[in-house]
Amino acid sequence: MLVFAFAQAVFGQSKSVDALYQKYKSSEDFFNLDLSGNFLGLAKSFNVTINEADQKKISQSMEKIRLFKIPGTAEVLSNEYNALKKSLQKERFEVMMEAGKRNEGVIIYGKGGARIKDIVLIVRDEDGELMVIEAVGDFDPGLISELGA
Numbered sequence: 001m002l003v004f005a006f007a008q009a010v011f012g013q014s015k016s017v018d019a020l021y022q023k024y025k026s027s028e029d030f031f032n033l034d035l036s037g038n039f040l041g042l043a044k045s046f047n048v049t050i051n052e053a054d055q056k057k058i059s060q061s062m063e064k065i066r067l068f069k070i071p072g073t074a075e076v077l078s079n080e081y082n083a084l085k086k087s088l089q090k091e092r093f094e095v096m097m098e099a100g101k102r103n104e105g106v107i108i109y110g111k112g113g114a115r116i117k118d119i120v121l122i123v124r125d126e127d128g129e130l131m132v133i134e135a136v137g138d139f140d141p142g143l144i145s146e147l148g149a
Contacts, residue, residue: 014120016087017134020080021068029071036064063137074128078103081124084132088120116141
């Protein structure tokens with residue numbers, strides 16, 4: 001228990017995201033990608049238009065990123081989507097950006113003070129698919145807001 005509590009404190013990851021991950025990780029249709037370490041190579045592989053200095057800052061700020069896609073029917077995914085949003089708000093995550101319609105689109109949540117320690121992206125498309133991306137690290141809020149603009 002002590003090791004688990006320490007790991008949660010070090011990585012600062014969302015308990016809500018981890019609970020959702022644990023719930024579906026054994027599902028046959030569950031897609032999951034966990035990465036940690038220096039993300040400079042990964043950031044360069046995306047066709048994103050940010051300057052090299054900002055790209056380097058972002059990649060060096062990330063400690064860990066987790067991406068997973070939840071399997072299920074439209075009704076199950078809708079319930080999980082709404083439950084995750086409520087859980088993140090209970091964990092004191094703040095909405096940084098929201099784009100799309102009421103039950104589909106992208107919502108970006110952030111948690112931290114002067115520096116953002118945890119970013120959670122919830123992506124729900126028109127077909128009802130649900131993807132969750134969590135980035136843990138030490139992010140400059142100014143730089144993150146420039147990316148959303």
